[in-house]
Amino acid sequence: MEILISGSIAYDYLMRFPGRFKDSLLAAGLDKVSLSFLVDDMTKHWGGVAANICYSLALLGIKPHLVGTVGRDFGDYRQHLEDVGVQTTSVRQHDSVFTASFFGNTDLENNQIASFYAGAMGLAHLYSLADVYDGIPDLVVISPNDPKAMIQQSQECRMRGIRFMADPSQQVPRLNGEELLQCIQGAAYLVVNEYEAEVILNKTALSFEALREIVETVIITRGGDGSTIYLAGQVDPIQVDIFKTDYIVNPTGVGDGFRAGLLRGILAGFSLELSAQMGALCATYALEHVGTQNHHFSVEEFINRFRTRFDDHNQLDQLL
Ligand SMILES: Nc1ncnc2c1ncn2[C@@H]1O[C@H](COP(=O)(O)OP(=O)(O)OP(=O)(O)O)[C@@H](O)[C@H]1O
Numbered sequence: 001m002e003i004l005i006s007g008s009i010a011y012d013y014l015m016r017f018p019g020r021f022k023d024s025l026l027a028a029g030l031d032k033v034s035l036s037f038l039v040d041d042m043t044k045h046w047g048g049v050a051a052n053i054c055y056s057l058a059l060l061g062i063k064p065h066l067v068g069t070v071g072r073d074f075g076d077y078r079q080h081l082e083d084v085g086v087q088t089t090s091v092r093q094h095d096s097v098f099t100a101s102f103f104g105n106t107d108l109e110n111n112q113i114a115s116f117y118a119g120a121m122g123l124a125h126l127y128s129l130a131d132v133y134d135g136i137p138d139l140v141v142i143s144p145n146d147p148k149a150m151i152q153q154s155q156e157c158r159m160r161g162i163r164f165m166a167d168p169s170q171q172v173p174r175l176n177g178e179e180l181l182q183c184i185q186g187a188a189y190l191v192v193n194e195y196e197a198e199v200i201l202n203k204t205a206l207s208f209e210a211l212r213e214i215v216e217t218v219i220i221t222r223g224g225d226g227s228t229i230y231l232a233g234q235v236d237p238i239q240v241d242i243f244k245t246d247y248i249v250n251p252t253g254v255g256d257g258f259r260a261g262l263l264r265g266i267l268a269g270f271s272l273e274l275s276a277q278m279g280a281l282c283a284t285y286a287l288e289h290v291g292t293q294n295h296h297f298s299v300e301e302f303i304n305r306f307r308t309r310f311d312d313h314n315q316l317d318q319l320l
């Protein structure tokens with residue numbers, strides 16, 4: 001099975017300010033802002049939605065093709081992805097710019113001031129899927145990216161008859177109704193959280209029933225309340241539990257982890273319920289670590305842990 005994961009590839013620079021932004025903002029006034037926060041901690045993490053999904057899929061034994069655009073600072077990131085089993089020949093590098101970067105500074109009250117530099121991601125629309133990958137993949141995942149690229153690639157999948165998963169997540173607030181429709185129409189799967197689903201319905205003016213008519217399967221994630229699967233032609237949805245943990249460290253990347261586990265199940269031909277349970281466990285691994293690519297597990301460890309909570313009727317043995 002050949003799978004392409006297209007979307008953002010980024011660095012996350014995370015800083016901690018050992019004070020309160022509020023105090024500095026109040027002292028300085030808001031008419032003319034020129035503030036510098038001296039931080040006592042900075043970490044740099046591998047990130048970007050497409051790269052995060054690829055990372056966890058590789059842990060689960062798949063060699064996904066990562067599709068996206070990066071800048072001249074990608075060298076060590078490429079090596080890290082290849083070491084874990086992600087295929088990067090479909091990534092396009094532009095040395096005139098830097099890789100997309102997220103700069104987040106968090107204070108003692110967990111307030112955050114952040115900036116996102118799109119950098120090389122803004123060039124993603126220069127490439128079609130056919131430009132970077134020969135042949136017809138079994139599935140393409142279209143994750144948050146340069147909006148023009150998301151629309152073009154969805155269009156390309158429809159025209160070439162390629163099955164795709166629409167994963168517009170973080171770009172939902174930015175896309176208008178028409179653009180959202182172009183991203184999701186004809187998708188084999190639409191995966192969004194509750195909030196994003198609401199926004200999509202509002203902006204496209206579709207009813208939920210009408211949304212279900214234009215995609216095959218809708219999967220809505222509900223944070224700590226699990227996920228809901230709406231299968232084509234089936235009235236009653238399927239509810240899937242979370243994989244409970246007492247060690248929540250950082251929620252960033254939980255949605256990407258969920259998608260990776262879900263996709264591994266789909267590629268194995270499992271039911272969507274079992275696939276979403278795999279997604280729940282993979283999300284939990286992400287929750288238990290700072291950063292979005294710092295969790296590790298072998299396929300065997302994943303299966304053993306899965307069986308402490310869910311019953312797969314031994315189907316997961318196929319993954320070994
Ligand atoms: N507190 C939690 N405990 C256990 N599992 C969780 C928790 N929060 C989320 N998950 C798992 O992750 C899945 C996706 O979570 P959520 O709906 O929060 O995604 P999201 O809003 O897209 O997250 P992200 O911040 O990564 O974009 C859930 O369906 C669930 O399986």
Ligand SMILES: [Mg+2]
Pocket residue numbers: 169170193255256
């Ligand atoms: Mg999300």
